[in-house]
Amino acid sequence: MEQIERYDDEVIVPAGAHAANAARSQVSYQRFTAWCAAVVGGGALLLAAFVAIIDPYHLYGFVDSTSLNHVKPLPEQYREQIKLAQATAVRPDLILLGNSRVEVGLDPDSPQLSGHGRTAYNMALAGTTLAVNERMYAKLRTDAAPAALAVIGVEFLDFLVKPDSAPVPAPTNGPLPWQWRFDTLFSIKSVSDALRTVRLQKAADPETMTQRGQTPLRDYNRYARAEGYYSIFQQKAGENAKNIVRKPHNLFVAGTDGSPSIDRLRALLDTMARDRTEVHLVIYPYHAQMMAMFDEAGLQPTMDEWKRVLVREADAVRGRYPGARVSVWDFSGYATMRCERIPAPGDTRTTTQWYWEAGHFKSALGERILQRILGDDTPFGVRLAADNLDANRRRIAAERAQCAGAYPQVFGGAHDLIASARASSP
């Protein structure tokens, strides 16, 4: 204090300030500090209470009002923890696992699922691999009964490895168990998400995550209205092309018939077999543009081999666990819905029925997948087995020829995108 005051005396201050300073006693500084503490303490309590009541992540359930907080925003952080907490609360007997293609495209609130008496939860997470799915499922099993049915989306690109790649150790420094709870209650993100929740109630096409974990990409409707589907397809296709050209053309680590992804899949299948969970592995129905880019990048033979590996792993788990029920479904190809026409550049009126863009299908297509898995005898999707792999390959080749004939632009565009991505690749 003396030091400050000593320098106060040396400081030139506005007229009258000296008298004010002299009158100012320790009491005013003490009062200032107390006020600060009250503002911080009171403000923190109020903000935490606001977040808890608005409940942007479906964690508390104090209030559910269509004018206040019924529609929730898509969380940007702690999605794994939030989904696990929600799934634990829902106690699903059908779980959906995979990456963004499942998270976006498969609707756990589908009437067909409830029609079959299923309570589903979409545990898929965008931008993640099977390692995350396996971790999430293991955590869920500690708090809830094993699911009777699991639909697992498997991503071809995630299985591509360099032959000399070393195993990547699992990350060990995740958030502390209490940290995510604290941050989802008291952080700038949780407060802004609570405010966003209130605003979302009046939004026409909100970016949202449902209570059952689906991210239906309704916000893409807004982009489509503003820029047209062509822009969305083209922008994503550019990103996909860059990703695809960087990928190796190989499934196995040198000297083995496995890879970290295959190991993860095997572990997940074994766990589910032990739990007597019926498993449906889903090869995604990529749009023809994406398939054509795989082809253009020379990945089609690797994709065929990958399907053979999936079938091999399904057979193996049935061998290890005779009661295991594992199916491999191939929804990839070029026919019908997957060869959906991309609206023309500048066309902001035409909408697509099946795809948001080449990598992500809409719930309408997801319904067809669920329909097939639940037992409907529709022509969409093939249940793969060792003895029909070659026939399936011929089917895809025939569909490709047909789609290329009807819609050559998509193949020309794929050629250009891959060439451009290769040219800009370091």
Added chain:
Amino acid sequence: MLFNSFTFLFLFLPITAIGYFLLARRSHVRAAGWLALASLTFYGWWSYFYIPLLAGSIVFNYWMGQRIGQAAGPARKRWLTAAVVIDLGLLAYYKYADFFISGVNWLAAADIPALHVVLPIGISFFTFTQIAYLVDTYQGKVKEARFLHYVLFITYFPHLIAGPVLHHAEMMPQFDKPASYRFSYQNLAVGLSIFAIGLAKKVLIADNLAPHANFLFDKSDMLSFASAWGGVLAYAFQLYFDFSGYSDMAIGISLLFGIRLPLNFDSPYKAANIIDFWRRWHMTLSRFLRDYLYVPLGGNRKGPVRRYVNLMLTMLLGGLWHGAGLNFVVWGALHGVYLAINHGWNAVADTLRLPRGRVWGVFSMALTFMAVCVAWVFFRATSFDKATTILHGMAGMDGIGLPASIGLQLGPLKGLLEQWGVSFYLGGGSRFMETWQWVVIGGCIAFFLPNTQQIMGRYETALGTMAGPRLAARWQLWQPSRRWSLYIGAILIGSLLSLSRPAEFLYFQF
């Protein structure tokens, strides 16, 4: 432990402060010892592995300081030379061993394996502080010699990790003052307010700019004019608010203990020229380089040519101090060239008696800021090639592109822009908008608002002279009023809300 963490704010700082003032009632020695112990704990929180290195460095330099002080004649210089060489040798080993090896490999086409030496955090700061102490001892400026105070002077946690670089003469008397050991609500209120402003600069501004700067330098391949400038400005303001926020926090925390640290920032982007910039940016490092490098090299005493050579050498070594890499050397060289041009221009302008009005002042400030931003590109880029690619973009040589989503909002103006050569690319609209929003916010605060010292202008809360005006406008001056408690409380809440994403300070890596 980071200043911007719950552990520091709600555990370390209260325990340290309460323990300090309780012990100080009985014994100032115990209180100083407690503060030194707390500082070592603070340092060891990152890695206890390097505590022996820090302790060894302290004991070695204190002992060498005693030898220098007691020696006479040429022996004094020999002791000083030996100590500085050993200090710099240690710093060189930790900081430059791999840089040296890669240089030898490149020159001799050799294949000497890198040592992958991990840089102990804060080593640059505690080494420089101690070199200054040794030189001051040699020059007979050191009066206080108590070992405990010396330990506290080096380890004192508010400055240990990222500065400011301290002078023995300005700190030791403070550790000896009885007033430093008495709790004061005034120190608490003023220190807390400065700390809150610094914390807000870091977590509310710098950390929000960081992703946009990182995107340009680490991920983007879209380097059109606006996106390249957006990313570079984001970095320029990120670094500014990160470092000045840290410096404010250090000053504020130190004030809680009744100790004033030297001023390290004085609105450097408001500088009218590059000479002025270096009087305002990282002031304690500039002071160190001036007093212990530029002046011993001869400064401006040996003619204009040697002055420019000395400037260049000082800035090159200043650049190399920031990091062992070619980019830091280029950054230092650029500033050396800027300073030489500035001195040359001043001479010409004085000779011709050129008018320097208000418009000229604004132009000078803008030119200085642009020059600083160009140099920041080398400072931040991960490679020389990346830096030149970004500079290409900033020069408009990769075209003037804007996101298509922005073009849609422009209506008929879009067509006009296209005629002028502006292209519109898909994607990146949100990133572009957010980047520029934060750049504008950062720019407005940096250019148009008073700095922390000006806001606290009624109190001399830091050591050193400001280059700019000392006081803000009357309504912007802090006082212990209810209005200011609401402001400070509000920015504290905002900052606390942002602590869930702790990000390390940029200067920790130097």
